[in-house]
Amino acid sequence: MSIDLKTIKHIAKLSRISIDDKKAKELEKDLNSIFEFIEALNKVDTKKVDPLTSIAETSLKLRGDEVKTKNIREQILKNSPDENKDFFVVPKVVE
Amino acid sequence: MSDIINLTLSALIDKIKKKELSSQEITNAYIARAEKSKDLNTYITTDFENAIEKAKKFDEKANFDYKLPGVPLAVKDLFCTNNLKTTAGSKILSNFIPSYESTVTQHLWDEGAILLGKLNCDEFAMGSSNETSFFGNVESPVGKKVVPGGSSGGSASALAAKLTPATIGTDTGGSIRQPASFTGTVGLKPTYGSCSRYGIVAFASSLDQAGPMTQDVSDAALILDVISKYDIKDSTSVNFKRGDYFKSLSSNIKGKKIGIPKEYRVDGMPKEIESLWQDGITLLKNLGAKIIDISLPHTNYALPAYYIVAPAEASSNLARYDGVKYGYRSEGENLISMYENTRSEGFGDEVKRRIMIGTYVLSSGYYDAYYLKAQKIRRLIKNDFDEAYKSVDAILTPSTPSSAFKIGDKTDDPVSMYLNDIFTVPVNLSGLPAISIPAGKDKNNYPLGLQLIGKAFEEQNLLNISYSMEKELSFKNNLQDWWIK
Numbered sequence: 001m002s003i004d005l006k007t008i009k010h011i012a013k014l015s016r017i018s019i020d021d022k023k024a025k026e027l028e029k030d031l032n033s034i035f036e037f038i039e040a041l042n043k044v045d046t047k048k049v050d051p052l053t054s055i056a057e058t059s060l061k062l063r064g065d066e067v068k069t070k071n072i073r074e075q076i077l078k079n080s081p082d083e084n085k086d087f088f089v090v091p092k093v094v095e
Numbered sequence: 096m097s098d099i100i101n102l103t104l105s106a107l108i109d110k111i112k113k114k115e116l117s118s119q120e121i122t123n124a125y126i127a128r129a130e131k132s133k134d135l136n137t138y139i140t141t142d143f144e145n146a147i148e149k150a151k152k153f154d155e156k157a158n159f160d161y162k163l164p165g166v167p168l169a170v171k172d173l174f175c176t177n178n179l180k181t182t183a184g185s186k187i188l189s190n191f192i193p194s195y196e197s198t199v200t201q202h203l204w205d206e207g208a209i210l211l212g213k214l215n216c217d218e219f220a221m222g223s224s225n226e227t228s229f230f231g232n233v234e235s236p237v238g239k240k241v242v243p244g245g246s247s248g249g250s251a252s253a254l255a256a257k258l259t260p261a262t263i264g265t266d267t268g269g270s271i272r273q274p275a276s277f278t279g280t281v282g283l284k285p286t287y288g289s290c291s292r293y294g295i296v297a298f299a300s301s302l303d304q305a306g307p308m309t310q311d312v313s314d315a316a317l318i319l320d321v322i323s324k325y326d327i328k329d330s331t332s333v334n335f336k337r338g339d340y341f342k343s344l345s346s347n348i349k350g351k352k353i354g355i356p357k358e359y360r361v362d363g364m365p366k367e368i369e370s371l372w373q374d375g376i377t378l379l380k381n382l383g384a385k386i387i388d389i390s391l392p393h394t395n396y397a398l399p400a401y402y403i404v405a406p407a408e409a410s411s412n413l414a415r416y417d418g419v420k421y422g423y424r425s426e427g428e429n430l431i432s433m434y435e436n437t438r439s440e441g442f443g444d445e446v447k448r449r450i451m452i453g454t455y456v457l458s459s460g461y462y463d464a465y466y467l468k469a470q471k472i473r474r475l476i477k478n479d480f481d482e483a484y485k486s487v488d489a490i491l492t493p494s495t496p497s498s499a500f501k502i503g504d505k506t507d508d509p510v511s512m513y514l515n516d517i518f519t520v521p522v523n524l525s526g527l528p529a530i531s532i533p534a535g536k537d538k539n540n541y542p543l544g545l546q547l548i549g550k551a552f553e554e555q556n557l558l559n560i561s562y563s564m565e566k567e568l569s570f571k572n573n574l575q576d577w578w579i580k
Binding site: 003007008011012014015016017018019027030031033034035037038039040041042044046049050051052053054055056060061063069072075076078079080081082088090091092093 | 287327398403414428429452469471475510513526
């Protein structure tokens with residue numbers, strides 16, 4: 001099985017990564033060689049095998065819904081890529 | 096001063112406790128050496144001024160009850176540090192300052208350790224040579240233009256070059272053990288669930304695990320004592336009874352049963368690796384262990400399964416980097432193009448490749464063929480180990496299929512780079528603990544490592560076996576300090 005250029009562009013779209021034609025061609029080559037390597041798995045019959053979804057087979061522990069860290073609003077907002085006072089700013093979404 | 100940097104972590108602690116050395120003397124010695132070692136490019140961010148201040152404070156009111164009293168340490172830049180830039184080796188996080196501390200680093204500071212700075216690594220821990228970092232390649236002190244391995248390459252290089260007495264890394268497919276093997280140091284990946292993942296920049300959540308990288312096995316036990324703790328903040332943290340690893344170290348391994356898996360004898364494996372392994376087997380026999388031939392029949396499928404599971408989880412984990420709340424942002428005419436440009440410019444090639452693989456294997460119509468298939472293979476690989484552990488206590492293998500290679504040698508072919516982790520990946524897929532210890536050198540005088548794989552939560556056993564081997568191996572790196580300016 002091989003992944004064509006159209007599929008590469010579709011995956012890029014799903015991944016929210018913009019790529020140009022040159023990059024798409026590079027990725028087509030890389031991904032095909034990686035998937036060729038992955039195809040080895042088809043040799044194994046796994047019909048009767050249960051998938052392993054988690055190594056630590058523990059049940060989720062509940063904890064109280066308590067505020068543990070306080071007054072870090074400014075510290076968090078400082079990481080915002082766009083200048084602002086109280087909000088995270090993104091390009092206009094609603095016309 | 097040269098005496099200080101030549102001490103192991105446990106020897107250093109001993110001197111601090113006997114008041115023969117102060118935290119300031121030690122901290123200054125490591126900082127001075129780091130200043131002269133910039134060519135290795137081990138640090139992404141240094142925090143030297145604060146470190147000196149903290150050392151001074153420690154000396155003024157020294158508490159010798161701590162496990163790491165006034166010891167300066169540098170850590171991999173994948174651990175979030177409160178108020179100090181944490182980049183994960185990526186452009187997309189190049190300006191990110193966390194408002195919280197990772198649990199494992201917090202444990203270090205709570206035991207008196209002092210942060211020196213943040214060490215270089217492959218971008219989002221995706222790489223086996225530290226060549227995918229946005230902040231540039233790291234050179235290994237074992238040779239000019241030689242890779243330190245990856246992804247904890249900065250950690251391994253800094254440790255081997257004596258820029259930090261010990262360090263911690265993370266291991267998703269071999270990222271602690273492979274660089275340890277390449278640099279002649281000890282690297283331990285604990286059982287999945289031993290060390291909290293809280294505050295570690297996530298790569299593949301079902302595989303990621305933090306662990307010690309140290310000069311010797313005792314130091315690894317010491318660091319493990321500090322960082323292996325149950326944490327309510329990590330839903331996969333396991334509340335098991337942890338040992339007193341350092342105090343319980345014993346070199347008596349008489350009667351231990353060690354498995355030798357025939358599937359690890361791969362085609363094209365260099366003779367020197369083959370003989371290193373054979374020497375390891377002979378050594379264990381001489382130490383009174385019983386050698387048993389075993390089979391792990393699905394070994395060959397571990398790497399392909401890993402390259403489905405890890406990218407799938409990564410594509411999901413890295414969806415959060417969208418340029419909205421933190422990190423790098425590129426402009427776009429609308430929200431979607433802002434996302435796309437941000438991620439295109441913010442991620443490097445290897446990370447983009449893995450996000451794309453992950454997105455593909457999880458996309459509609461392909462889930463069963465790839466992701467579900469890989470999880471089933473993962474079960475078979477774990478079953479292999481479970482079966483083997485009915486007759487053995489631990490398994491001995493080489494850590495890597497080759498010694499360290501030159502910068503640029505494998506960057507053009509992703510699959511040849513991935514093959515580096517052929518012996519380490521099955522361990523992560525099965526959640527088991529494993530340690531790499533330096534055991535010899537190749538013809539270029541580059542270090543070679545042996546890996547011991549243990550039963551889940553039996554780190555003590557693993558530490559004891561490697562401790563007893565280390566005593567007999569008496570490995571020395573004998574580096575010539577060629578990089579010092």
